[in-house]
Amino acid sequence: MALSIFSASVSGINAQSNAMSTVSENIANMRTVGYKSSDTLFQTMLGTQPATKNNASGLASSRTDIQGVSSYVRHNILQQGTVTSTGNNFDVAINGENAFFVLDNGYGDIYYSRAGEFGTRAENGQLYMVNASGYKLQGFMANGDGTFAGNLSDITITYPERMPSVPTSEAEITANVPADGVETSTYGITIYGPNNDGRTMNMIFSKAEGKLNTWNVSFALDGGTAATAQPIEVKFDDKGTILTPKNININIAWEDGSTNNVALDISNMTQYAGSAGETHISQDGAPSGDFRGSYIDRDGIVKAEYGNGKVLDIAKIALMGFTAPENLTPINGTMFEYNSDVGESQYVMGPTTNNTNILVPQSVEASNVNVEEEFSEMIMVQRAYSLNSSAFTAANEMTSVVIDLKE
Numbered sequence: 001m002a003l004s005i006f007s008a009s010v011s012g013i014n015a016q017s018n019a020m021s022t023v024s025e026n027i028a029n030m031r032t033v034g035y036k037s038s039d040t041l042f043q044t045m046l047g048t049q050p051a052t053k054n055n056a057s058g059l060a061s062s063r064t065d066i067q068g069v070s071s072y073v074r075h076n077i078l079q080q081g082t083v084t085s086t087g088n089n090f091d092v093a094i095n096g097e098n099a100f101f102v103l104d105n106g107y108g109d110i111y112y113s114r115a116g117e118f119g120t121r122a123e124n125g126q127l128y129m130v131n132a133s134g135y136k137l138q139g140f141m142a143n144g145d146g147t148f149a150g151n152l153s154d155i156t157i158t159y160p161e162r163m164p165s166v167p168t169s170e171a172e173i174t175a176n177v178p179a180d181g182v183e184t185s186t187y188g189i190t191i192y193g194p195n196n197d198g199r200t201m202n203m204i205f206s207k208a209e210g211k212l213n214t215w216n217v218s219f220a221l222d223g224g225t226a227a228t229a230q231p232i233e234v235k236f237d238d239k240g241t242i243l244t245p246k247n248i249n250i251n252i253a254w255e256d257g258s259t260n261n262v263a264l265d266i267s268n269m270t271q272y273a274g275s276a277g278e279t280h281i282s283q284d285g286a287p288s289g290d291f292r293g294s295y296i297d298r299d300g301i302v303k304a305e306y307g308n309g310k311v312l313d314i315a316k317i318a319l320m321g322f323t324a325p326e327n328l329t330p331i332n333g334t335m336f337e338y339n340s341d342v343g344e345s346q347y348v349m350g351p352t353t354n355n356t357n358i359l360v361p362q363s364v365e366a367s368n369v370n371v372e373e374e375f376s377e378m379i380m381v382q383r384a385y386s387l388n389s390s391a392f393t394a395a396n397e398m399t400s401v402v403i404d405l406k407e
Contacts (some may be wrong), residue, residue: 011068012388015042018071019381025333026369027378033132034081034115035333035367037374039074075330081114081368083360089295090129092116093363098321099348099355102138103131103335104154111135112320115334117364120157127157129302129315133335139302140351142313148351155315159304161291166310167260168192168252168285174268175279177205177215179240189281191221194258197287199223201252203264208233213271217248224254226262236271286310298356300349319349319358 019040100112219226246267289308323343328336
């Protein structure tokens with residue numbers, strides 16, 4: 001009997017000690033980004049006594065006895081932590097259960113994590129995106145045409161220090177050409193070339209001699225020439241609405257030898273008396289710009305931002321999901337490893353897969369530890385440990401009595 005109490009109380013002490021370790025680890029990581037808390041669960045240990053002969057029946061029988069308790073740890077992998085804003089351009093939080101960042105430790109070992117606190121590290125002339133442990137974030141590098149490579153690889157921050165100017169290809173003007181009182185009207189449009197940061201192209205309306213509501217249009221470009229395939233004659237009706245043409249194709253030739261073609265939309269031009277209406281001019285293209293910084297957007301795309309307002313895709317972060325993510329093998333509270341019990345893996349965010357509702361830029365997922373619950377659990381574990389210790393002491397005293405009686 002005393003030996004049975006010894007066994008049960010010792011197993012209880014060990015189990016509660018394990019539970020206290022779990023509680024301590026949870027509390028220690030209450031502010032660790034992406035940390036997933038753990039619970040200690042208990043189960044009864046059963047033992048079978050050797051078969052004995054029953055004198056009444058003559059049959060042998062065995063007996064199952066309770067021989068204590070064992071413990072095991074369950075990790076709360078799927079429990080969402082609070083999403084907290086940080087303002088850091090390389091921080092990104094996952095807001096959803098079954099999605100994990102993919103990390104490489106540099107030796108080809110792949111791990112999965114919810115901790116979206118990233119930075120950069122220079123190595124062999126490359127600038128890698130890494131987590132706090134230096135593990136490299138995995139994703140898909142940009143192809144330069146709006147698509148991403150299909151193979152998973154380390155994300156490297158590669159970008160030009162200066163983005164060249166983007167040539168103008170389309171422009172639009174809304175303006176009124178006075179119907180009376182003037183012989184010419186001039187409108188300036190900024191045109192960007194392949195090698196310049198914008199020059200003014202004047203669009204000159206001159207009244208066509210002897211033709212009602214008709215204007216000859218010519219162009220004068222600073223730093224180059226602006227030509228059309230044929231002379232442009234713009235006609236309006238008696239109400240001031242433009243008739244023809246509504247679009248003009250302009251061939252731009254710059255002094256440095258570069259060229260670009262501009263499609264000019266003049267369909268909103270009018271011819272009213274006086275200077276009625278406002279002039280509005282818009283065009284695409286952009287001047288050159290210096291690199292200003294990198295950031296991660298809601299689509300998980302790492303972008304480079306330039307002073308001209310343009311952005312360049314660098315890479316796209318990979319997010320992995322699993323059939324049974326709760327079965328991932330924990331390496332620590334923030335990183336996990338694949339095993340066969342996890343089932344199939346699939347990209348939640350891949351080279352051609354988008355999920356704009358799952359990532360929160362400039363934020364992190366906080367630890368999912370509930371401090372109040374942990375302190376309550378700690379009190380219960382302390383009590384259980386104390387009671388098991390008391391049972392062990394009682395068993396020890398009972399054994400001493402038996403030994404004394406035998407002597």
